Amino acid sequence: ALPGTMFFMLPAFALLLKVVYLFRRRLYMEHLIVALHSHAFLFLSLLLGTLLQLLSTWLTPHAAWLATPISWLIIALWTWAPIYLLIMQKRIYRQGWPMTILKYLFVGWCYIFLLTMALLGAAALSLTE
Numbered sequence: 001a002l003p004g005t006m007f008f009m010l011p012a013f014a015l016l017l018k019v020v021y022l023f024r025r026r027l028y029m030e031h032l033i034v035a036l037h038s039h040a041f042l043f044l045s046l047l048l049g050t051l052l053q054l055l056s057t058w059l060t061p062h063a064a065w066l067a068t069p070i071s072w073l074i075i076a077l078w079t080w081a082p083i084y085l086l087i088m089q090k091r092i093y094r095q096g097w098p099m100t101i102l103k104y105l106f107v108g109w110c111y112i113f114l115l116t117m118a119l120l121g122a123a124a125l126s127l128t129e
Helices: 002-020 028-059 064-093 097-128
Strands: none
Touching (some): 002 097
16 A cells, blocks of 8 residues: 555645745646655665665675665765755745745645655555455
8 A cells, every 4th residue: 555655645745835835836747746856866765775774784794894884874865865855945946045944844744744644544544455
């Protein structure tokens, strides 16, 4: 049920962006493209983080000295992801930093709430099958 849930979350995130940036006079399709790009970037970051974690687990018994650099790469990846999304939102919607940060935090909070509800619904639905 997880792929279907994330497929549902893509237009929901675009709709959230449309509501937050209502006065920017952008089409829903533009927000959908931003949502698609954001999700693709986050899934790529998640994939790279998972691969680095697996690599660290696999290499630790053979070359323990690589565990520290790989853990630094994982930390850098998780630090870069929200920073990149903030910079992307600033460049696309062309607002000042205070308003961008405010909207970034609001959209992020709302999206985490929606994602939690959708994942709980997907989990409940998968238990009934």
